[in-house]
Amino acid sequence: MNIENQFEWLETKTILREIRESKHGDELRWLINRETIVNRTTGDIVIRSTLRHPGICVMVPFLEDGRIVLMHQYRYAANEALWELPAGTLAGEEESQEGSGRMVALESPAECAARELLEETGYEAARLEKVCECYAMPGSSDEIIHLFFAHELTQREQSLDIGEVIYEIRGFTGKELTAMIANGEIRDAKTLVGLFHALSRQPEGVRITVD
Helix, strand or coil: CCHHHHEEEEEEEEEEEEEECCCCCCEEEEEEEEEEEEECCCCCEEEEEEEECCCEEEEEEECCCCCEEEEEEEECCCCEEEEECCEEECCEEECCCCCCCCEEECCCHHHHHHHHHHHHHCEEEEEEEEEEEEECCCCCECCEEEEEEEEEEEECCCCCCCCCCEEEEEEECHHHHHHHHHCCCCCCHHHHHHHHHHHHHCCCCCCCCCC
């Protein structure tokens, strides 16, 4: 029996719908479900609380001199300001299939990446390069991270959403970023993933100095 047929969802109950006020109106961000699943191979039944999510985009913005743009952003859950790459949640809605309890995206990752980069940093990218996809925390969520390199930036106007607090936006050299990672100044997981790809891959047309 393959994995697709091994597990059956017996019941999905949505416990919470996270709806946030934004400049674009109220937005459904994610669902928290109580899901009952049977393993057809063993007969075991498990119950899991699962966060169903439309996905996020993370952007690595490269300045002309090869520096990478980070934001010093306040995070309510952590109650501190973190150095992060710009990122944002794809617009989404509940899947129309009755009882699925899943989220579906209403825009492409590239559309989300361009929009969020401009809103959070004020930079517009002439070219977005899709790098990878990865799960944020597959033990409890289906949230996928779509990682992009953002090239050929033009400074426009920042347009923060309701509740967003960004203290500083600044470019860092590869050497500075490597030191910040080593000494624990950068502790955001999605940012670490993005910087790993940027510092290890040396994107075409970008010169990142790490020594």
